[in-house]
Amino acid sequence: MQEYLLEFEQVYYKYSGSQQSALNGLTLRVPKHKKCALIGQNGCGKTTLFLLANGLYKPNSGMVRWRGEAFNYNRHYLSNLRQKVGLIFQDPEQQLVAATVEEDISYGLCNLGLPTAEIQLRVEQALVEFGLTSLAEKPVHHLSLGQKRRVSIADVMVLQPELLVLDEPTAYLDVKHTRNLMATLKKIHQAGTTLLMATHDLDLVYRWADWVFVMDKGRLVLEGKPQDVFMQRELLEELELGLPLIYEMLFDGLSPEESAVIQRIQQRIWERNELDNW
Numbered sequence: 001m002q003e004y005l006l007e008f009e010q011v012y013y014k015y016s017g018s019q020q021s022a023l024n025g026l027t028l029r030v031p032k033h034k035k036c037a038l039i040g041q042n043g044c045g046k047t048t049l050f051l052l053a054n055g056l057y058k059p060n061s062g063m064v065r066w067r068g069e070a071f072n073y074n075r076h077y078l079s080n081l082r083q084k085v086g087l088i089f090q091d092p093e094q095q096l097v098a099a100t101v102e103e104d105i106s107y108g109l110c111n112l113g114l115p116t117a118e119i120q121l122r123v124e125q126a127l128v129e130f131g132l133t134s135l136a137e138k139p140v141h142h143l144s145l146g147q148k149r150r151v152s153i154a155d156v157m158v159l160q161p162e163l164l165v166l167d168e169p170t171a172y173l174d175v176k177h178t179r180n181l182m183a184t185l186k187k188i189h190q191a192g193t194t195l196l197m198a199t200h201d202l203d204l205v206y207r208w209a210d211w212v213f214v215m216d217k218g219r220l221v222l223e224g225k226p227q228d229v230f231m232q233r234e235l236l237e238e239l240e241l242g243l244p245l246i247y248e249m250l251f252d253g254l255s256p257e258e259s260a261v262i263q264r265i266q267q268r269i270w271e272r273n274e275l276d277n278w
């Protein structure tokens with residue numbers, strides 16, 4: 001039976017001074033072990049959802065649950081929750097706090113009060129795992145965007161979260177760094193971490209995700225496997241989200257022979273994704 005890590009039930013959230021709710025009766029459950037993509041227009045509430053996901057914000061009404069239990073917003077609970085739900089911000093600058101890469105990665109571990117030997121071991125492992133060993137002593141403000149992104153992921157992964165939430169992690173990355181990032185996420189997923197990623201890149205969603213959430217105006221309007229979600233052409237056009245290129249082509253008046261080729265390619269992509277699944 002499918003287990004759910006994080007659940008939002010009828011969640012409303014309004015920023016102070018704002019007229020409209022950013023989350024508007026959001027009900028959404030994150031399935032354990034999946035690679036979930038969250039899509040929706042600018043301003044539909046994705047980042048707000050993420051800020052509620054690790055308790056940085058509290059709903060005005062409704063409930064957020066972790067493994068079936070309602071969030072308790074006391075300090076001890078939140079500190080535990082933030083180890084389990086790792087949040088990667090859209091802008092890595094927001095996340096990097098220390099002078100050097102090594103210090104930045106150890107920052108969260110020091111806050112947990114772990115023994116020094118344990119901290120050193122985990123930092124060394126993270127430096128190797130995320131290809132940062134040669135940058136260990138480099139000042140974080142001297143890094144490229146792709147390197148900063150890797151450090152921000154290492155900062156969070158060193159805490160060994162069960163769910164990793166990423167807000168548009170491929171924004172501003174070139175092809176090479178996007179591929180590297182996706183390879184890193186694959187390793188993280190294979191090691192047992194559930195992923196939830198907001199993105200506007202529908203081709204990436206189609207190739208990567210095994211579950212897709214579609215949000216509009218602060219609520220969930222559609223969810224499912226990519227191949228089912230992207231068949232909902234009219235709804236997605238109505239929401240002005242567009243479609244992955246392969247669906248644009250499929251719906252674009254192809255000959256039966258051309259359609260058959262596209263469908264064979266789709267089949268290959270689904271099979272490959274299934275193999276990668278849990």
Ligand SMILES: Nc1ncnc2c1ncn2[C@@H]1O[C@H](COP(=O)(O)OP(=O)(O)OP(=O)(O)O)[C@@H](O)[C@H]1O
Nearest residue numbers: 015016018022040041042043044045046047048049
């Ligand atoms: N700090 C804030 N104060 C007031 N309103 C805010 C604040 N942050 C976001 N909002 C509003 O809340 C709504 C949801 O914003 P949010 O950033 O969650 O959307 P998003 O889906 O992440 O957008 P994007 O795709 O552009 O990142 C928007 O209407 C936005 O203007």
